[in-house]
Amino acid sequence: MAGKQALNIVKIKKMKQDANPITVITAYDYPSAKLAEEAGIDMILVGDSLGNVVLGYDSTVPVTLDDMVYHSRAVARGAEHTFIVTDLPFMTYHGSLDETFRNVRRLMQEGHAHAVKMEGGAEIAPTVHSIVQAGVPVLGHIGLTPQSVNQIGGYRIQGKDEKDARRLIEDAKALERAGVFAIVLELVTEEVSAAISAEISIPTIGIGAGRGCDGQVLVFHDVLKYTSDYREKRFVKTYANIGEQIRNGISEYVNEVKTRAFPAEVHVFAAEEGVIDQLYGKGKAESES
Structure with a gap:
């Protein structure tokens, strides 16, 4: 988006104070990110949901730091x-702090992220605090935490x-104190x-x-029904x-190739006059036609 300036955590916090809803969308590659930016999105989340959405896994657990x-690097471009x-991703911030810092550093230096997201509540607050103290913005994540789906017994509504x-x-208060x-x-x-949103700043x-909530996030592919x-x-x-438009477009392409409707004359390139004669001898093309 021409003239757009990226948000920072100060501006993001002020959006809550100003009652200005925050728009967030996931994106996992260069073209998706570019389109989202051009559409005016406030924030892009490179979620480990890419495991389900674009890598074909049945959960986020198999997703690696690599x-x-x-x-993330593709989205940043x-x-x-x-x-x-x-x-x-899964189990990259539950070991030693040194290991966690190495993983965070890779996302920031190699992945060009501006912040990292971590799933969990009070139990990860000390780790969150250490990362924030090291100068890295952290986005918290509670409720349904997909990395723990095997422990919590599936994709269940929380807070009932x-x-x-x-x-x-x-958990929300603990994360706020930790500095997310x-x-x-x-x-x-x-x-x-609503109660959580009212009780934290x-x-x-x-x-x-x-x-x-003060903002909303949806998955790029859900917003656009971009799947089979x-x-x-x-x-x-x-x-x-x-998804339907893509499928229909590819189907039409297949049909036109099979029926030789594509490529048409408008799609081909002509050589200079006499090139075939020069390559194969005068009259070669006519005798083989």
Whole structure:
């Protein structure tokens, strides 16, 4: 987007104060990021959801740090004027601090991310604090945490009872104290998301978390129905059906090649007059036709 200036964490926090909703979308490659930036998105998340969406895995667990660095770097090339957050993938921030710092450094230096995202609440707050103290902006993520899907028993709505609601509120407060600049709330009941948003001073970014959050994030491919076997999700609104257009376009291409309608005369290039005669001898082309 011409003239656009990337956000920073100070501006992002001020957007909550100004009641200016924050728009976030995932992107995993150069063209997606470029289109998102041109559309005016506030922030791009290079999510480890790329495992499900573009790598064909059935969860985010198999995604590696190398995967995240590779895709983050591509996104950064496509969206030079947009704030980019990249996920630390499964088990890359649960070992020693030295190991965690090495992984964070790779996302920032090689992946060109402006911030990293970490899943978890109070249990990871000390690690978050250390990373923030080292000068790295951190985006928190609570509620449904896909990296822990095997432990929590599947993709379940969070915050449905009082005990779970209190846990989520305390997790959010712990992350705020640790220094995160914002928190993603995933598949959290609307009432609890609104309560969290009211009780903390930093922005909340919802995905399936209702209308009380300070911003929203959706997956690029969900917004555009950009897949072959799209599965409807209650918390998603699709704004275009790109998948169908792509499939129809490729199908038409296949048909035109099979029927020799493509390439047509407009798509071919002609040599200078007499080139074939010079190559093969005068009259060669006519005798073989």
